């Protein structure tokens with residue numbers, strides 16, 4: 321909030337921040353949650369993570385009582401807004417006690433900053449001042465006016481109460497964000513058009529819609545069951561001496577296997593810069609070098625730190641983030657012509673498999689193979705960041721090779737959109753066509769459109785255990801037990817699709833030095 325702090329608040333923050341006594345004090349953020357039809361626990365975790373990684377903020381969470389709480393619990397829930405520079409709301413639930421509502425009104429009115437994320441604009445249809453602050457909420461069309469943006473001129477088109485469509489959204493998909501106020505401090509330096517990771521795109525939002533400055537919009541494509549109009553996505557509304565930023569991105573549902581909407585670099589940049597701007601009226605947080613382009617989404621790298629979930633005795637002995645073209649020299653290929661380096665201009669730098677390999681395997685098994693040369697691994701944990709770039713057809717897949725002895729002897733995990741005896745399982749190639757060896761699997765894996773996925777393969781030589789994880793590292797999507805092969809090469813590829821690998825890390829007790837002479841390295 322833009323107002324002078326009292327002395328005792330400054331003293332408090334010096335105590336809290338200790339070592340950072342000489343730096344500028346951190347922006348104090350209150351994150352509100354506790355009820356939401358969305359997965360608010362994980363959403364808050366991501367929002368808090370984004371703020372904390374940005375380094376400027378100190379975040380305190382206040383969770384309201386649950387929906388069925390007795391009134392005593394509500395009487396005890398009394399967030400002290402005035403102790404914070406900015407309030408972030410991830411709350412979409414029952415009405416608050418009137419006194420809490422009044423406290424928030426007073427806080428913003430006297431100069432406080434309020435940031436609304438995604439479904440928080442669904443909350444409180446009956447609370448008039450809240451609706452003034454957010455401008456547009458998830459309401460039916462009779463509730464109030466709607467706003468669309470004329471794409472060519474950027475002008476706001478007012479849709480009268482009762483006319484047009486009410487609130488909704490089409491299918492989740494990745495979509496182009498159009499920055500409407502590139503000179504606004506929050507948006508300065510952000511590319512005017514960029515691809516947001518898979519998310520909902522709200523349309524037909526309704527409300528008093530007064531004093532809105534639309535910072536970003538997105539075209540709601542009828543082919544994705546959208547409205548056919550440019551929908552407001554991020555906007556600012558002044559309220560008294562304070563301000564409110566509403567950001568409709570950031571859908572995250574319970575059971576959703578990835579949080580790409582929240583972990584999109586574009587979303588996090590706008591969110592963190594909004595909070596800084598609300599607190600200080602200026603923005604110092606930079607636009608990251610690796611920002612989404614018009615064709616590629618870019619996600620924040622949240623790969624868990626080594627040691628956290630890695631078995632005892634394992635060390636990080638292979639780590640390739642594809643930062644330079646030379647990274648290709650780590651690999652040998654069943655057909656080098658099918659692979660290339662895809663640099664920063666294409667989004668995340670990656671080893672890209674872009675066309676089918678001219679390769680005939682000795683037995684029915686995947687055609688497209690890239691192996692890390694020079695090192696064979698026995699027991700290991702491998703973390704890979706991958707993207708499937710093919711089209712959906714049921715067996716849309718990426719493959720992960722391990723225990724690779726030669727083209728007729730190896731294991732692979734086939735992760736595909738639907739399971740059957742030849743797809744979405746762990747397979748053994750042992751001198752004949754591949755055989756399914758997994759004892760558990762799931763119905764399939766949704767690779768999405770432009771999303772990066774985190775794959776983890778765990779193998780323990782002694783027990784023969786093989787486990788495969790995608791995105792959710794708490795439970796494997798497939799598992800097997802087999803000891804046919806011991807140490808072997810590790811690699812990636814596809815049965816007959818295409819994809820990208822942007823990072824691979826392997827933790828292992830040790831590796832065996834050996835070259836894979838049967839394949840060849842990159843052509844140039």
Ligand code: ZN
Pocket residue numbers: 358438439520570571572
């Ligand atoms: Zn949603």
